[in-house]
Amino acid sequence: MPKVIPVPDELSQPFWQAVSEQRLVLQNCTACNKLQYPPQAACQVCGSADYLEWKEVEGKGHIATYIVIEDGRLNRRMLDQPYNLALVTLDLDPTVNFYSNLPGVPAYEVPVGAAVEVTFEEVAPGQLIHEWRVVE
Amino acid sequence: MTSSNNFQWRRDRDGLGVWEHRGKVAVVGYGHSPVDRRWDETKLDESLGAYTIMACEKAMEQAGVTIDQVDGIVCCDSHIAGGSGGTASQWAPRPYFDPPYDSEYGLTLINAQWLINTMGFNNVKFAPTGVPTIGEMVGMASQAVGDGVCSTCLVIYPTGNLEGRYRRGGENAEDYARGARQWTVPWGNHGGNDFINIFPHRQYLQKYGGEHDDLFHFVTNQHKNGMLTPWGYNATHNVQPISEEDYRGSRHILRPLRIWDCDRPVNASAAYLFTTAERAQDLKSQPVYVLNHSQHNFRFRTTQPDLDEVEMWTDQQAARMYEGAGLGPADVDIFNPYDGYSIMTQFFLEGFQWHGVKRGEALPFYAGDISVKGPHPFSSSGGNLGNGRTRTAMYTDSIEQLRGTAGDRQVTVRAETALCAFTTPSSGGWLMLGKYPS
Numbered sequence: 001m002p003k004v005i006p007v008p009d010e011l012s013q014p015f016w017q018a019v020s021e022q023r024l025v026l027q028n029c030t031a032c033n034k035l036q037y038p039p040q041a042a043c044q045v046c047g048s049a050d051y052l053e054w055k056e057v058e059g060k061g062h063i064a065t066y067i068v069i070e071d072g073r074l075n076r077r078m079l080d081q082p083y084n085l086a087l088v089t090l091d092l093d094p095t096v097n098f099y100s101n102l103p104g105v106p107a108y109e110v111p112v113g114a115a116v117e118v119t120f121e122e123v124a125p126g127q128l129i130h131e132w133r134v135v136e
Numbered sequence: 137m138t139s140s141n142n143f144q145w146r147r148d149r150d151g152l153g154v155w156e157h158r159g160k161v162a163v164v165g166y167g168h169s170p171v172d173r174r175w176d177e178t179k180l181d182e183s184l185g186a187y188t189i190m191a192c193e194k195a196m197e198q199a200g201v202t203i204d205q206v207d208g209i210v211c212c213d214s215h216i217a218g219g220s221g222g223t224a225s226q227w228a229p230r231p232y233f234d235p236p237y238d239s240e241y242g243l244t245l246i247n248a249q250w251l252i253n254t255m256g257f258n259n260v261k262f263a264p265t266g267v268p269t270i271g272e273m274v275g276m277a278s279q280a281v282g283d284g285v286c287s288t289c290l291v292i293y294p295t296g297n298l299e300g301r302y303r304r305g306g307e308n309a310e311d312y313a314r315g316a317r318q319w320t321v322p323w324g325n326h327g328g329n330d331f332i333n334i335f336p337h338r339q340y341l342q343k344y345g346g347e348h349d350d351l352f353h354f355v356t357n358q359h360k361n362g363m364l365t366p367w368g369y370n371a372t373h374n375v376q377p378i379s380e381e382d383y384r385g386s387r388h389i390l391r392p393l394r395i396w397d398c399d400r401p402v403n404a405s406a407a408y409l410f411t412t413a414e415r416a417q418d419l420k421s422q423p424v425y426v427l428n429h430s431q432h433n434f435r436f437r438t439t440q441p442d443l444d445e446v447e448m449w450t451d452q453q454a455a456r457m458y459e460g461a462g463l464g465p466a467d468v469d470i471f472n473p474y475d476g477y478s479i480m481t482q483f484f485l486e487g488f489q490w491h492g493v494k495r496g497e498a499l500p501f502y503a504g505d506i507s508v509k510g511p512h513p514f515s516s517s518g519g520n521l522g523n524g525r526t527r528t529a530m531y532t533d534s535i536e537q538l539r540g541t542a543g544d545r546q547v548t549v550r551a552e553t554a555l556c557a558f559t560t561p562s563s564g565g566w567l568m569l570g571k572y573p574s
Binding site for chain 1: 302303304308309310311312313314315316318319320321322323324325326334335338339342387388389390391392393435437438439440442
């Protein structure tokens with residue numbers, strides 16, 4: 001089943017635009033040298049919006065942990081159940097994390113601790129989302 | 137009469153010292169409506185509005201307080217479950233009824249103004265709007281009474297439940313994810329405290345060891361305590377406590393989270409009456425005293441809170457509460473943390489170090505004697521897992537334990553102080569109660 005389609009807003013538009021170009025960009029506060037995701041109106045450390053910029057980052061991470069959704073509430077994903085939902089930390093800053101369904105990894109067979117890299121998946125014609133796949 | 141909630145009253149920072157009204161505010165009454173699984177959508181005397189009126193009347197009756205003596209009402213609209221959930225939880229477009237059920241108010245929403253109009257309160261001068269959940273409401277009322285904003289304040293918490301599978305409608309039935317949901321829903325996280333807490337819980341097991349199903353000790357004990365709570369859903373519907381086998385054989389929702397790790401949404405309402413300690417002496421009920429309250433609303437640093445954040449947040453909650461009450465872990469007799477999902481309760485137990493339980497020690501603690509008659513009567517209320525999702529059992533049990541009126545649930549250890557909460561690790565509030573004002 002297709003995933004639920006994210007709707008970009010003013011704040012997130014640059015992020016989703018980059019994803020559609022198969023690039024991973026995160027907000028970075030140049031004053032604090034701190035990445036943040038999801039995007040916010042201001043830096044979560046210094047509270048200023050003046051030093052926020054979009055920075056392309058290397059899409060490498062590790063699987064911190066995972067669950068398997070067996071009885072979720074999303075109508076669009078009912079037929080996918082059971083499916084993995086992993087928590088992926090970014091190598092560049094492990095306090096930044098992402099969700100992933102880990103395409104290619106069978107449900108329940110998630111290698112916790114394994115390295116992953118970003119990939120991109122079409123959820124609507126011409127619209128991509130970021131996903132993560134295990135590095136062999 | 138009503139005013140917006142400006143949040144200035146909150147005790148939501150570190151280092152605030154002992155609460156200035158410690159022991160000067162008292163809880164003098166409580167009342168529960170029947171706890172139904174759902175409203176049947178026809179009987180207006182079993183509606184959320186009717187149940188809320190009933191709860192208010194019981195709370196006032198317990199203290200011997202009349203309607204004209206109430207000058208404060210703190211009521212949050214409601215937390216409706218049912219099939220729609222979230223932003224789509226409303227009665228419309230179905231036709232409304234005769235007044236006072238001629239709008240959403242009384243059916244899916246309750247607020248102070250509706251109660252003032254319907255019950256005839258005529259001296260209310262404090263009735264804030266935009267009120268958060270009961271986890272904060274009890275603190276808001278305590279502060280208002282302590283500050284002299286009002287002197288006799290009802291705190292009312294309705295929890296509604298209509299037909300339909302839990303939150304399968306509304307935004308969860310849509311093909312698109314907007315706002316904050318754009319960062320979670322595409323991968324399957326529809327939001328809620330089950331998702332927020334299941335990942336830190338998994339990390340907890342990875343870090344400290346143990347199996348998820350070790351939670352059966354706690355969950356089954358909650359069911360036992362629930363059967364000892366006469367007003368709760370389980371006791372009034374003869375829901376027999378589950379066994380270890382029942383638990384281990386139950387279906388998963390978000391594996392490893394099982395159905396029995398989740399509370400049961402209900403249609404019910406509860407009310408509590410707060411007043412000054414001085415005025416409490418003239419009322420017919422036995423007061424218990426508020427020793428501190430605190431609130432928190434920690435900001436997620438990224439998509440998903442992890443174990444480090446959750447442990448930091450709960451450490452902070454404990455430090456604030458102990459500081460404000462002038463007490464420490466060894467001083468707390470009754471401990472009723474929130475248990476709407478069983479996977480979060482260990483974070484509170486360890487953060488507050490109740491009965492000396494440190495990080496990573498909750499599961500062995502659960503496996504010991506946590507029965508109400510034993511040496512460690514943890515969550516003597518039965519919480520939401522044992523009583524249905526009223527989110528109020530923690531408060532009522534704490535009051536009853538301190539009064540010595542908990543009946544078959546009455547603990548055998550000392551019961552002079554009680555910590556109770558409706559809070560998740562990230563947001564909510566705590567209340568410390570005392571049998572004595574100091």
